[in-house]
Amino acid sequence: MLNDLIVRTLPLVPRPIVRRVASRYVAGETLDDAVRTLRELNSRGCMATLDVLGEDVTELAETGETVDEYERALAAIERERLDSNISVKLTALGLKIDSAESRRQFRRIVDTAVSTGNFVRIDMEDSSVTTETIRIYEESRNVTDRVGLVLQAYLRRTGEDAARAAAAKANVRVCKGIYVERPEIAFQDREEIRDSFSSVVDRLLEAGSYVGIATHDPELVRRALRTVARLGLPPSAYEFQMLLGVAGEMRRRLVAAGHRLRVYVPYGEAWYAYSIRRLKENPAIAGNVLKGLFTGGR
Ligand SMILES: Cc1cc2nc3c(=O)[nH]c(=O)nc-3n(C[C@H](O)[C@H](O)[C@H](O)COP(=O)(O)OP(=O)(O)OC[C@H]3O[C@@H](n4cnc5c(N)ncnc54)[C@H](O)[C@@H]3O)c2cc1C
Numbered sequence: 001m002l003n004d005l006i007v008r009t010l011p012l013v014p015r016p017i018v019r020r021v022a023s024r025y026v027a028g029e030t031l032d033d034a035v036r037t038l039r040e041l042n043s044r045g046c047m048a049t050l051d052v053l054g055e056d057v058t059e060l061a062e063t064g065e066t067v068d069e070y071e072r073a074l075a076a077i078e079r080e081r082l083d084s085n086i087s088v089k090l091t092a093l094g095l096k097i098d099s100a101e102s103r104r105q106f107r108r109i110v111d112t113a114v115s116t117g118n119f120v121r122i123d124m125e126d127s128s129v130t131t132e133t134i135r136i137y138e139e140s141r142n143v144t145d146r147v148g149l150v151l152q153a154y155l156r157r158t159g160e161d162a163a164r165a166a167a168a169k170a171n172v173r174v175c176k177g178i179y180v181e182r183p184e185i186a187f188q189d190r191e192e193i194r195d196s197f198s199s200v201v202d203r204l205l206e207a208g209s210y211v212g213i214a215t216h217d218p219e220l221v222r223r224a225l226r227t228v229a230r231l232g233l234p235p236s237a238y239e240f241q242m243l244l245g246v247a248g249e250m251r252r253r254l255v256a257a258g259h260r261l262r263v264y265v266p267y268g269e270a271w272y273a274y275s276i277r278r279l280k281e282n283p284a285i286a287g288n289v290l291k292g293l294f295t296g297g298r
Helices: 001-010 015-022 031-043 060-077 099-115 128-141 158-167 190-207 218-231 248-256 273-283 281-294
Strands: 048-052 084-088 118-124 147-152 172-175 209-213 238-243 263-269
Touching: 015 273, 031 048, 031 263, 048 060, 060 084, 060 099, 060 172, 060 190, 084 099, 084 263, 099 128, 128 147, 147 158, 158 190, 158 209, 172 190, 172 281, 190 209, 190 218, 209 218, 218 238, 218 248, 248 263, 263 273
Parallel strands: 048 084, 048 263, 084 118, 118 147, 147 172, 172 209, 209 238, 238 263
Antiparallel strands: none
């Protein structure tokens, strides 16, 4: 209850304190900060995916800056020989304002990724853009296989989307889904979401898709490992994915056991909005904000 109260009052918490708590979940504000984090993760045997923070822009003018930053990030990954791809939110490229323009901007990023030998994961956002996001993924996939999709287990439609993705041997990240969605379109029950997650992962792996198993839920990790063993898949056929700063111990165990593991690394000036979202998502860690208050946010 105390944590819920903290979450509700989060917007009143001074920025330096949020920054202190957020520093575990966000690489920093600049590309240099991100590069340092990638280097450290790589040295510990983890791959990464870089996310330039900023979603749902209100001005098309802002999208150009995001694309420029992704291009700089791709250049840095190549120059520094880092093991990282990128994750992109189409609303940060203006999908909700002008879908033709967001396609053009996305194409710029994909072209740069192709020319630097990299890969672009299209993050999945709220259900108002699911269909269009899948469409843009499919259009891009017709041009290159250096693009991947995300499917959210909580959406009732995902079974069908997974069947289509499996038939196309798409490269898919499977996650539970983070947005608040209505019961008509999304499962609300924890076990239903878990069962959907496992069935989508199984279906894709059985079809020979490369799957990013994105969860910190130990039960789902166990189930995925059982499927991998049942199918006799090599470690090159799948990867686990986790957020920066979350479930470090499970991450280390998976890496030590020889599984591929990718860490989602957000960075950028929009760190504040991202951090508030993460803290609201997991009230259990909001207690850290309180600790920050007592230790002066340093
Ligand atoms: C690599 C990656 C990419 C993602 N991409 C997307 C996307 O494109 N679209 C989308 O809608 N969602 C995305 N998500 C978020 C995802 O949908 C879930 O909301 C989130 O991962 C929590 O679900 P879980 O499977 O970890 O299970 P949960 O049951 O929520 O969490 C299991 C345990 O993990 C820990 N944990 C989970 N999340 C956090 C956190 N933020 N901070 C601290 N501890 C935490 C807690 O201890 C919790 O008990 C992504 C998640 C990951 C890991």
